[in-house]
Amino acid sequence: MVSRKILVYVETSESGPADYSLELVGKARELAAKADMSVGAIVVGYGVSDIAREVIYRGAEEVHVVDDRRLATYSLIPYTTAVAEVIRKVEPEIVLFSATVSGRELAPRVAARLRTGITADCTDVDIGDWVDPATGRRYERILYQIRPTFGGEIMAAIVTPNHRPQMATVRPGLFSVPPRDTSRSGRVFEWNVEVPSDELEKVEVLEVRRERRKVDLKSARVIVSGGRGCGLKGFELVRELAKVLGGEVGASRAAVDSGWIPYDHQVGLTGQTVKPEVYVAIGISGAIQHVVGMKDSKIVIAINKDPDAPIFRIADYGIVGDLFVVLPKIIERLKRR
Amino acid sequence: MPISVVVLVKPVVDPKAVVKFRPDGTIDRSAVKLVVNPYDKYAIEAAVQLKEKLGGRVVGVAMAPPHAADSLREALAMGVDEFILLSDPKLAGSDTLATSYALSAVVRKVWQKLGGLDLVLCGIESSDSNTGHIGPEVGEWLDIPSVSYVDSILEVRDGAALVKRLIEGGYALMKVKLPAVLSVAGTSYQPRIPTLREVLAARRKQITVWSTADVGIDPSLVGLAGSPTRVVRMWRVEIKRRGKIFSDSDVDKVLEKFFEELRRDGVSLGA
Ligand SMILES: Cc1cc2nc3c(=O)[nH]c(=O)nc-3n(C[C@H](O)[C@H](O)[C@H](O)COP(=O)(O)OP(=O)(O)OC[C@H]3O[C@@H](n4cnc5c(N)ncnc54)[C@H](O)[C@@H]3O)c2cc1C
Numbered sequence: 001m002v003s004r005k006i007l008v009y010v011e012t013s014e015s016g017p018a019d020y021s022l023e024l025v026g027k028a029r030e031l032a033a034k035a036d037m038s039v040g041a042i043v044v045g046y047g048v049s050d051i052a053r054e055v056i057y058r059g060a061e062e063v064h065v066v067d068d069r070r071l072a073t074y075s076l077i078p079y080t081t082a083v084a085e086v087i088r089k090v091e092p093e094i095v096l097f098s099a100t101v102s103g104r105e106l107a108p109r110v111a112a113r114l115r116t117g118i119t120a121d122c123t124d125v126d127i128g129d130w131v132d133p134a135t136g137r138r139y140e141r142i143l144y145q146i147r148p149t150f151g152g153e154i155m156a157a158i159v160t161p162n163h164r165p166q167m168a169t170v171r172p173g174l175f176s177v178p179p180r181d182t183s184r185s186g187r188v189f190e191w192n193v194e195v196p197s198d199e200l201e202k203v204e205v206l207e208v209r210r211e212r213r214k215v216d217l218k219s220a221r222v223i224v225s226g227g228r229g230c231g232l233k234g235f236e237l238v239r240e241l242a243k244v245l246g247g248e249v250g251a252s253r254a255a256v257d258s259g260w261i262p263y264d265h266q267v268g269l270t271g272q273t274v275k276p277e278v279y280v281a282i283g284i285s286g287a288i289q290h291v292v293g294m295k296d297s298k299i300v301i302a303i304n305k306d307p308d309a310p311i312f313r314i315a316d317y318g319i320v321g322d323l324f325v326v327l328p329k330i331i332e333r334l335k336r337r
Numbered sequence: 338m339p340i341s342v343v344v345l346v347k348p349v350v351d352p353k354a355v356v357k358f359r360p361d362g363t364i365d366r367s368a369v370k371l372v373v374n375p376y377d378k379y380a381i382e383a384a385v386q387l388k389e390k391l392g393g394r395v396v397g398v399a400m401a402p403p404h405a406a407d408s409l410r411e412a413l414a415m416g417v418d419e420f421i422l423l424s425d426p427k428l429a430g431s432d433t434l435a436t437s438y439a440l441s442a443v444v445r446k447v448w449q450k451l452g453g454l455d456l457v458l459c460g461i462e463s464s465d466s467n468t469g470h471i472g473p474e475v476g477e478w479l480d481i482p483s484v485s486y487v488d489s490i491l492e493v494r495d496g497a498a499l500v501k502r503l504i505e506g507g508y509a510l511m512k513v514k515l516p517a518v519l520s521v522a523g524t525s526y527q528p529r530i531p532t533l534r535e536v537l538a539a540r541r542k543q544i545t546v547w548s549t550a551d552v553g554i555d556p557s558l559v560g561l562a563g564s565p566t567r568v569v570r571m572w573r574v575e576i577k578r579r580g581k582i583f584s585d586s587d588v589d590k591v592l593e594k595f596f597e598e599l600r601r602d603g604v605s606l607g608a
């Protein structure tokens with residue numbers, strides 16, 4: 001019998017496979033054990049054989065590689081072609097992507113090409129049976145895709161009964177990265193995908209401006225984050241509070257884009273996902289793209305002058321007030337302790 | 338060179354209203370007023386700015402029940418020239434694949450009517466489904482490029498657009514051949530507040546309602562029949578946060594209460 005497969009689309013950088021992709025490989029193994037499936041990965045890029053081996057060390061039983069000089073950097077349309085072609089040939093039951101900036105455009109584009117369903121931003125995936133109430137038909141060991149909707153107010157469980165593959169993007173930072181085991185072996189399949197040259201010419205990346213990350217907020221027990229409300233001046237107070245509490249400094253994208261603090265400190269969809277014991281959000285409104293990066297913090301404290309700021313809805317403790325008045329007083333109190 | 342832009346606008350239940358469930362566990366969308374998806378205002382603003390700079394036409398496209406027409410007046414007041422509202426009971430239950438197919442069919446027809454098309458703009462996501470799928474999927478159905486998370490459209494010239502895209506850690510500058518679909522993020526555009534005159538003028542703008550048959554949509558590809566995904570169950574998220582928010586004109590009082598609550602709950606702030 002041909003073994004049924006779960007494939008994980010693995011994003012890469014010069015330093016190797018992305019941690020959030022490896023997390024998904026770990027999660028896929030858990031699902032595969034429940035459903036009697038095997039776990040594979042898809043890697044697209046140029047000179048990626050080391051990466052393929054690394055993904056095997058992390059638990060993939062096979063890696064499907066599209067290695068092409070013209071695919072050295074990510075570009076949506078040719079990558080769609082590469083990934084869709086691999087899926088057509090391998091015929092997996094399930095394909096998982098990370099809900100990153102590129103995953104959230106690549107996955108739906110691939111799904112549309114394959115005319116299958118896709119669920120965005122899952123916070124959990126599981127295997128289970130389902131009976132279609134309309135037809136009474138029973139589906140065994142299919143993918144349950146659990147996701148927030150209505151801006152996070154409602155959760156939904158979604159299935160893809162009749163179309164294959166079952167596809168989902170999964171939020172980064174939910175699962176742990178599986179341990180590296182260099183004794184593991186697996187097969188690497190190299191696929192030659194015909195990428196039409198006009199696909200490569202349709203979109204041209206002229207320039208990438210990116211800051212490299214040096215600060216790791218993941219292991220911090222206390223994070224004090226500042227947002228647009230702080231300004232350059234307010235960030236001095238944010239830093240001081242972080243110091244007094246022995247924590248790290250975090251930031252919203254608005255603060256990073258304003259140049260008050262380097263990107264290393266950004267929390268959120270395009271920054272880091274953090275889960276400290278205490279997260280203090282100062283002058284941060286609580287936009288969903290920020291909240292996805294910090295909502296699993298144990299205790300959330302918000303300081304904001306707008307009582308209607310969405311951040312208060314997900315806070316354990318909130319202080320409505322001007323940070324320039326409130327923070328100096330808090331810092332003084334803590335110093336007196 | 339005047340340009341032709343389609344902007345995809347989703348009428349949604351007012352995100353400020355509390356979501357209501359029917360007894361059978363499905364969401365009750367009937368009772369509440371529909372408004373323009375807040376994220377789509379950035380796309381509308383971007384489209385109108387392009388038109389102001391280059392001349393041309395901005396056609397809004399929405400797929401929603403007929404009573405959504407009222408909500409589209411706001412987009413018309415912001416400078417959209419006319420709307421096509423795709424409305425048909427056959428569309429009920431469409432997931433993102435089915436919705437993107439239906440919307441792409443409408444875009445194709447508008448494209449023919451205009452005799453050309455440069456851009457399809459949409460929001461980065463809708464406030465009710467939050468998927469961001471529609472942009473890339475419409476691009477795929479139309480077989481044209483798509484770019485998600487566009488911060489700003491810097492230039493449109495010689496059949497290409499120069500766009501700045503948000504990425505992890507920064508920006509990418511890219512040149513995209515037209516026609517293309519761009520999902521506009523809310524980072525660089527400030528949606529305009531229409532003047533009274535613009536609001537009044539919007540009343541005279543055209544909202545044309547099309548059915549699936551008007552567009553030649555294959556009924557087997559929309560609605561529940563055309564949707565690969567099924568929602569099994571929905572439930573309200575329990576916010577497990579303590580929600581102790583302190584507010585008082587006297588800051589010292591607020592802090593007194595704040596620290597006292599922390600003490601009482603046994604929360605220590607230090608690392
Ligand atoms: C693709 C994409 C990816 C993104 N990724 C991220 C990400 O990774 N991380 C991220 O954070 N954002 C991200 N964003 C941006 C996000 O949508 C918001 O724009 C951003 O989080 C807003 O930052 P902010 O809360 O600091 O600013 P604002 O929303 O402007 O909020 C400022 C807050 O400060 C308060 N304030 C002002 N003055 C004071 C004062 N004196 N005292 C107290 N309070 C005050 C205001 O009441 C307001 O609530 C992303 C957006 C997109 C489209």
Ligand SMILES: Nc1ncnc2c1ncn2[C@@H]1O[C@H](COP(=O)(O)O)[C@@H](O)[C@H]1O
Nearest residue numbers: 345346400459460462463468469470471
């Ligand atoms: N029913 C619809 N009618 C018109 N535009 C839509 C519709 N659904 C989604 N869109 C567009 O697609 C974007 C992404 O929506 P979504 O994929 O639902 O998160 C929205 O911001 C809209 O621009």
